Amino acid sequence: MKKxxxxxxxxxxxNISDYVDVEKVKDIIAAExxxxxxxxxxxxxxxxxxxxxxxxxxxxxxxxLVIASCSPKLHLFTFRNVAERAGLNPYNYVQxxxxxxxxxxxxxxxxxxxxxxxxxxxxxxxxxxHSEALALQKIPAVNTVLVIxxxxxxxxxxxxxxxxxxxxxLIERTHxxxxxxxxxxxLFTTSETGEExxxxxxxxxxxxxxxxxxxxxxxxxxxxxxxxxxxxxxxxPRYIDPDCKIEDDTEFENKLQKAIDICPVEVIDEFNFGxxxxxxxxxxxxxxxPECPAIDAANCTKCGDCEKVCDGIKLDQxxxxxxxxxxxxxxxxxxxxxxxxxxxxxxxxxxxxITLQQFKRLIELCPDKLxxxxxxxxxxxxxxxxxxxxxxxxxxxxxxxxxxxxIFTAIHVKDKYKNINNFHLNRGIRTYGKQEILYHQSSSQxxxxxxxxxxxxxxxxxxxxxxxxxxxxxxxxxxxxxxEADLVVLVTGMIPRKDNSIGNILKVPYGRxxxxxxxxxxxxxxxxxxxxxxxxxxxxxxxxxxxTSKSTLSAASKANSLLKSGEIELEPTIAQVKSDICNWCDKxxxxxxxxxxxxxxxxxxxxxxxxEAKCKxxxxxxxxxxxxxxxxxxxxxxxIETMIEALIE
Amino acid sequence: MSKVNTNFxxxxxxxxxxxxxxxxxxxxxxxxxxxxxxESSFPREMVRYSILGLDKDIKSSLKPWLCxxxxxxxxxxxxxxNPGELMMILRRWLITKYDWTGLSGVLFKSLTASxxxxxxxxxxxxxxxxxxxxxxxxxxxxxxxFEMISIASVFLIxxxxxxxxxxxxxxxxxxxxxxxxxxxKAIWDLxxxxxxxxxxxxxxxxxxxxxxxxxxxxxxxLLLLFITVFLDWFATESKIVLWSGYIVxxxxxxxxxxxxxDRIKKNKEINKFSHPSDWFFVIWLFLMAFSAFVVRxxxxxxxxxxxxxxxMVHIIILAQWAMLIVPFGKWTHFLYRSFAMYFDxxxxxx
Numbered sequence: 001m002k003k004x005x006x007x008x009x010x011x012x013x014x015n016i017s018d019y020v021d022v023e024k025v026k027d028i029i030a031a032e033x034x035x036x037x038x039x040x041x042x043x044x045x046x047x048x049x050x051x052x053x054x055x056x057x058x059x060x061x062x063x064x065l066v067i068a069s070c071s072p073k074l075h076l077f078t079f080r081n082v083a084e085r086a087g088l089n090p091y092n093y094v095q096x097x098x099x100x101x102x103x104x105x106x107x108x109x110x111x112x113x114x115x116x117x118x119x120x121x122x123x124x125x126x127x128x129x130h131s132e133a134l135a136l137q138k139i140p141a142v143n144t145v146l147v148i149x150x151x152x153x154x155x156x157x158x159x160x161x162x163x164x165x166x167x168x169x170l171i172e173r174t175h176x177x178x179x180x181x182x183x184x185x186x187l188f189t190t191s192e193t194g195e196e197x198x199x200x201x202x203x204x205x206x207x208x209x210x211x212x213x214x215x216x217x218x219x220x221x222x223x224x225x226x227x228x229x230x231x232x233x234x235x236x237p238r239y240i241d242p243d244c245k246i247e248d249d250t251e252f253e254n255k256l257q258k259a260i261d262i263c264p265v266e267v268i269d270e271f272n273f274g275x276x277x278x279x280x281x282x283x284x285x286x287x288x289x290p291e292c293p294a295i296d297a298a299n300c301t302k303c304g305d306c307e308k309v310c311d312g313i314k315l316d317q318x319x320x321x322x323x324x325x326x327x328x329x330x331x332x333x334x335x336x337x338x339x340x341x342x343x344x345x346x347x348x349x350x351x352x353x354i355t356l357q358q359f360k361r362l363i364e365l366c367p368d369k370l371x372x373x374x375x376x377x378x379x380x381x382x383x384x385x386x387x388x389x390x391x392x393x394x395x396x397x398x399x400x401x402x403x404x405x406x407i408f409t410a411i412h413v414k415d416k417y418k419n420i421n422n423f424h425l426n427r428g429i430r431t432y433g434k435q436e437i438l439y440h441q442s443s444s445q446x447x448x449x450x451x452x453x454x455x456x457x458x459x460x461x462x463x464x465x466x467x468x469x470x471x472x473x474x475x476x477x478x479x480x481x482x483x484e485a486d487l488v489v490l491v492t493g494m495i496p497r498k499d500n501s502i503g504n505i506l507k508v509p510y511g512r513x514x515x516x517x518x519x520x521x522x523x524x525x526x527x528x529x530x531x532x533x534x535x536x537x538x539x540x541x542x543x544x545x546x547x548t549s550k551s552t553l554s555a556a557s558k559a560n561s562l563l564k565s566g567e568i569e570l571e572p573t574i575a576q577v578k579s580d581i582c583n584w585c586d587k588x589x590x591x592x593x594x595x596x597x598x599x600x601x602x603x604x605x606x607x608x609x610x611x612e613a614k615c616k617x618x619x620x621x622x623x624x625x626x627x628x629x630x631x632x633x634x635x636x637x638x639x640i641e642t643m644i645e646a647l648i649e
Numbered sequence: 650m651s652k653v654n655t656n657f658x659x660x661x662x663x664x665x666x667x668x669x670x671x672x673x674x675x676x677x678x679x680x681x682x683x684x685x686x687x688e689s690s691f692p693r694e695m696v697r698y699s700i701l702g703l704d705k706d707i708k709s710s711l712k713p714w715l716c717x718x719x720x721x722x723x724x725x726x727x728x729x730x731n732p733g734e735l736m737m738i739l740r741r742w743l744i745t746k747y748d749w750t751g752l753s754g755v756l757f758k759s760l761t762a763s764x765x766x767x768x769x770x771x772x773x774x775x776x777x778x779x780x781x782x783x784x785x786x787x788x789x790x791x792x793x794x795f796e797m798i799s800i801a802s803v804f805l806i807x808x809x810x811x812x813x814x815x816x817x818x819x820x821x822x823x824x825x826x827x828x829x830x831x832x833x834k835a836i837w838d839l840x841x842x843x844x845x846x847x848x849x850x851x852x853x854x855x856x857x858x859x860x861x862x863x864x865x866x867x868x869x870x871l872l873l874l875f876i877t878v879f880l881d882w883f884a885t886e887s888k889i890v891l892w893s894g895y896i897v898x899x900x901x902x903x904x905x906x907x908x909x910x911d912r913i914k915k916n917k918e919i920n921k922f923s924h925p926s927d928w929f930f931v932i933w934l935f936l937m938a939f940s941a942f943v944v945r946x947x948x949x950x951x952x953x954x955x956x957x958x959x960x961m962v963h964i965i966i967l968a969q970w971a972m973l974i975v976p977f978g979k980w981t982h983f984l985y986r987s988f989a990m991y992f993d994x995x996x997x998x999x
Binding site: 379421423439440443444445446447448449450451470473475476477479480481482483484 | 650651652653655658668670671672673674694697698700701703728
């Protein structure tokens with residue numbers, strides 16, 4: 001029990017004192033047991049007031065502190081610091097919120113507000129009397145980060161982390177690095193190609209001793225927690241001897257080419273979004289990294305033909321499992337493009353309807369003339385917001401990159417081929433920021449923009465041999481306008497990865513749009529509620545490459561700053577099991593959202609134990625315990641009960 | 650339903666060199682236009698039709714003629730799409746659409762064709778002069794005769810059928826129901842607009858002086874026509890007719906000279922873009938009035954007999970004017986604009 005408590009009632013300028021009689025609150029509280037000092041103050045957060053409180057604590061040797069002011073969300077840490085600077089344990093400080101909960105809420109009733117303020121301060125006083133001095137827990141951490149996904153986000157982050165001194169395990173599920181970016185050729189707004197960007201990143205990754213790159217590798221399970229995750233990885237074989245290198249060995253390269261030519265298995269090439277086919281042993285483009293082709297285990301029949309022509313191929317390679325220990329995990333798993341439903345704007349029903357992603361690959365496959373299904377393309381109609389900003393569907397969000405990407409592609413196409421006409425059937429163009437210049441460029445060069453409302457989308461139809469689109473163009477007073485197109489490009493947005501199992505393994509929460517969710521969009525934009533797990537790039541939300549780079553660098557610096565001291569400080573306000581009472585019924589583990597409870601042996605029986613690094617002190621386990629065997633440090637039964645008593649007094 | 654036609658805007662660009670594709674449909678042009686109304690709003694609609702290539706809608710519209718080109722829309726346009734000049738371009742295009750001969754189209758679209766046509770007319774006049782052995786008496790007589798014939802024939806063969814075509818496209822094809830009485834009631838508007846262009850005074854830009862200049866040119870031109878053709882200025886004995894001729898011709902060439910200067914200086918929005926047809930129009934109007942003035946001076950100074958070339962120059966200019974600019978060139982805006990006002994009044998009176 002604390003006996004020398006200081007209580008400060010804040011005016012907050014006039015914010016509190018206009019409706020709450022702060023002098024009366026002070027007078028009543030001053031008479032309470034254990035109160036050594038009670039004062040009012042104009043702004044408790046002001047420097048002078050803070051110094052006065054510190055002085056009071058030291059002069060009177062106070063053992064508890066209550067400040068009745070604003071919400072603890074605003075100044076809890078400010079006043080905990082005040083206590084600490086005065087030599088008082090910060091957990092012996094309790095804040096009473098008499099602004100948001102009192103003066104602002106009850107400005108119509110000053111008398112009642114004053115009564116309520118008195119009760120709230122009394123409750124805070126009750127809590128502080130039973131408060132215990134607590135210390136932050138410190139746990140050792142390894143300064144190693146697992147970066148999942150070796151696309152632009154993953155590689156950029158790995159390089160940055162390595163530069164800052166962290167060790168990095170960079171894993172990539174497929175057999176080639178670069179992710180989606182390697183699929184795009186010219187990129188807005190610099191016209192650099194995706195291949196160029198990917199190869200620059202790849203060489204930097206290779207140069208770094210701190211980075212270990214794993215191809216064909218994914219996470220299968222995770223145990224441990226922040227600072228000490230234990231992650232099990234599964235490596236799918238490439239079926240090529242790892243000692244074989246393509247560079248400077250044209251003979252080996254020729255053998256591999258022979259192996260590709262001889263392979264009897266043909267599958268749909270996802271790299272070209274189904275526009276072409278590839279063999280089971282494949283490489284997507286010449287300068288792709290790592291340079292060796294890979295054999296696709298899912299489709300390979302192991303016929304052995306390739307082994308006969310190329311001795312570097314080893315079809316007897318097996319899957320490998322390894323466990324690594326890392327302090328933090330960064331998710332850079334990217335996105336999938338939206339796949340339109342059959343019949344959505346004629347997709348899969350009319351043969352010249354393709355997606356923007358397919359179109360970008362088609363351009364790469366057509367060096368001189370733009371040919372689709374043996375027909376030369378002149379008139380291209382782009383239908384915007386397919387799979388984004390849906391009125392009826394689930395994808396309510398805007399995919400952000402697609403307007404700019406479609407317009408940039410339209411400019412590129414007009415530049416590359418002759419006699420191209422572009423028609424943009426949109427729902428409002430969003431080429432925000434520097435990208436606006438592309439919109440200007442495109443309309444200057446004669447691209448035609450037509451716009452419709454969400455509830456009356458354009459209709460794609462077949463009219464004999466021609467495909468035509470009808471739109472109620474709001475820019476022409478809702479007139480019904482028909483556009484004849486040789487090719488219809490559906491400007492499809494981003495959706496979360498179809499296989500997002502990594503999210504379930506790491507228990508990362510999903511947001512409304514099913515992308516991984518951050519804690520706070522502005523204040524904690526790359527952190528998740530799972531300590532030590534960071535998200536960046538398009539796995540979090542639709543982002544373009546620039547934005548991806550920014551978010552991934554932010555996540556890298558957060559991960560490094562968390563681990564660089566080799567020690568992690570955790571809040572002491574966590575759950576605690578009274579092992580003697582616990583009879584292990586498993587209810588608490590089911591209630592825990594953070595997997596923070598394990599089963600241990602204690603005096604010959606099974607009991608629950610809290611994994612301190614994982615517990616967030618949410619308190620979900622407390623009410624489900626039939627034996628009342630769990631306490632929450634800093635919110636003990638006695639603290640809460642005496643608070644309630646004070647409130648209903 | 651209307652089909653997008655990208656060839657149209659490519660074709661339209663031959664009538665004037667601006668890129669109206671820059672337009673991003675903000676509608677500022679329509680908002681600032683003092684002549685645009687809720688029932689009949691422009692120029693954004695016309696910009697839009699031009700971009701989409703909805704030529705049928707433009708052909709049946711009177712809106713390009715309702716604009717008097719003060720230039721405020723072009724000054725306001727955030728994308729420099731020059732809506733004001735586009736309206737001008739559309740007027741050129743409409744002139745060629747109304748013209749049943751198709752010759753206006755050739756002359757408006759090709760400067761080379763225009764130069765060849767002007768040269769051919771000049772050669773024709775010289776040949777006629779040659780056959781008359783450059784006899785002053787005979788040429789003056791023939792010139793006067795030519796003036797009367799050309800006025801009558803150009804009006805009956807070219808302009809009247811073209812106005813009927815314009816009426817067909819804008820009233821009949823649009824299924825506007827206009828009763829016969831309205832035609833008579835609105836006739837006064839036709840006359841007022843034809844001779845005064847008073848609607849242009851409603852433009853917000855400071856343009857009273859420009860209106861006055863234009864008004865004086867119209868009146869001066871018509872009077873000059875009357876004095877030379879019907880009062881036979883070059884042969885008159887009447888002092889009043891003589892001096893009136895001097896005054897109106899001087900009035901016309903002085904003001905047109907100012908117009909030419911404006912087009913050279915390009916200091917006003919309306920003068921920034923000059924199509925060859927604009928140059929031909931102002932320069933030939935100037936030359937015509939100026940050469941008429943000089944001819945009469947030569948007659949009064951008894952120099953004309955020894956300087957028949959002066960009259961030859963005048964009659965060449967006059968022939969080019971009467972045979973090319975009046976029936977197929979910019980001159981026609983004088984008729985079409987006033988008839989557009991008339992037809993618009995009829996449509997509004999439904």
